[in-house]
Amino acid sequence: xxxxxxxxxxxxxxxxxxxxxxxxxxxxxxxxxxxxxxxxxxxxxxxxxxxxxxxxxxxxxxxxxxxxxxxxxxxxxxxxxxxxxxxxxxxxxxxxxxxxxxxxxxxxxxxxxxx
Amino acid sequence: xxxxxxxxxxxxxxxxxxxxxxxxxxxxxxxxxxxxxxxxxxxxxxxxxxxxxxxxxxxxxxxxxxxxxxxxxxxxxxxxxxxxxxxxxxxxxxxxxxxxxxxxxxxxxxxxxxx
Numbered sequence: 122x123x124x125x126x127x128x129x130x131x132x133x134x135x136x137x138x139x140x141x142x143x144x145x146x147x148x149x150x151x152x153x154x155x156x157x158x159x160x161x162x163x164x165x166x167x168x169x170x171x172x173x174x175x176x177x178x179x180x181x182x183x184x185x186x187x188x189x190x191x192x193x194x195x196x197x198x199x200x201x202x203x204x205x206x207x208x209x210x211x212x213x214x215x216x217x218x219x220x221x222x223x224x225x226x227x228x229x230x231x232x233x234x235x236x
Numbered sequence: 237x238x239x240x241x242x243x244x245x246x247x248x249x250x251x252x253x254x255x256x257x258x259x260x261x262x263x264x265x266x267x268x269x270x271x272x273x274x275x276x277x278x279x280x281x282x283x284x285x286x287x288x289x290x291x292x293x294x295x296x297x298x299x300x301x302x303x304x305x306x307x308x309x310x311x312x313x314x315x316x317x318x319x320x321x322x323x324x325x326x327x328x329x330x331x332x333x334x335x336x337x338x339x340x341x342x343x344x345x346x347x348x349x350x351x
Contacts, residue, residue, distance in 0.1 A: 153338055164240075164327065164342040165279060210279060216338045220291030221267040221284035221331070224340060228278045 123148040125213050127227025134201050136236045144211035144227050145193040151213040153222065154194045156185060159208045159229075168209075169196070172216075201234045208232070238262045240343035242328050248349045249318055257313045257346045259328030268311045269329040269340060270303065272296070279327065285311065318350045 124147040134140050146154075152173035157165035171178045171185045171194065178185050182201075187194040198205055208231050212224040241260045249255050261268050270282040283293040285303055302314045311330075315322055325347050329340040 155339065157342075164344045166342070167339055170339065212279075214338070220286045221269065222338055222340075223269070223281040223284055223292055223294075224271075224279075225281065226279040 123151055123213055123225040125211060125225050125227040127211050127230060129230060130228065131231045131233070133233045133235060136201060136203060136234050138201055140196075140198045140201050140205070140232055140234075142196045142209055142211070142230045142232070143193060144195070144213075145191075146213040146225075147192070148213070148215070149189075149192065150215050151225075153214045153216040154185070154187060155212050155214075155224070156196050157210045157212065157226075159210060161207075165210060198232075201232075203234050203236050206232055206234045240328055240330055240341050242326075242343035242346050244346060245344065246347045246349070248351065251320055251350055252317050255315050255318055255348065257315075257326050257328075257348070259311045259313070259343055260309050261311055261328065261330030262332075262341060263309070265330035265332050265341075267291075267331045268303075268305070269331075270313045271327045271329060271342075272324040273327065273345075274324045282313075282326075315348075318348075320350050323348055323350045 127144045155170035158168045159165045182199045184197040208229045210229045211227040214222045216222045243258045268285040273279045283297045284291045325345045327345045328343040331340045
């Protein structure tokens with residue numbers, strides 16, 4: 122089955138710096154890669170996703186890149202702010218699936234933005 | 237914006253007791269999921285549900301677990317005889333369809349504590 126590895130496990134950056142979180146996946150059939158942000162005690166919230174027909178997607182300060190050949194994808198956060206501090210999870214899935222698509226999550230990255 | 241809701245927010249039970257965790261998915265969604273997150277660990281897929289039946293389940297989802305959609309709005313997870321290792325945060329998620337809008341929206345979670 123699919124396995125997703127995520128690095129680093131913790132990341133500390135100064136406010137205003139960039140943060141990069143990397144994930145690799147094992148199943149070449151995976152084609153949908155969402156990123157979720159989870160604040161302490163809260164639900165995971167989707168912040169950006171990418172499908173395998175594109176290599177990069179941006180949304181303001183957040184971008185995701187995908188390298189299908191190498192089977193890895195990365196989250197880039199620029200101009201980090203204290204409110205970016207949270208746990209970030211990458212995930213992989215196969216879509217469309219007639220009966221639903223399970224998400225396989227990475228282990229998470231604790232991002233601390235120091236002001 | 238519609239959200240997935242879950243009740244209760246925290247459930248404490250004795251080992252061997254049955255618990256039912258409840259979820260109300262977003263109203264026009266067709267696919268429903270349960271995930272769990274043991275404290276400090278990754279989010280793990282338990283089960284997906286579509287068209288009133290289980291479409292996929294993980295190894296974790298053994299005979300002690302069951303899901304049901306008893307009416308048009310609720311989606312429940314039952315654990316028949318809880319074990320200490322069932323202590324975790326349980327998240328319900330829902331998505332619209334598997335043909336383009338695959339984003340899974342998560343509920344706030346139910347923290348299950350088995351004593």
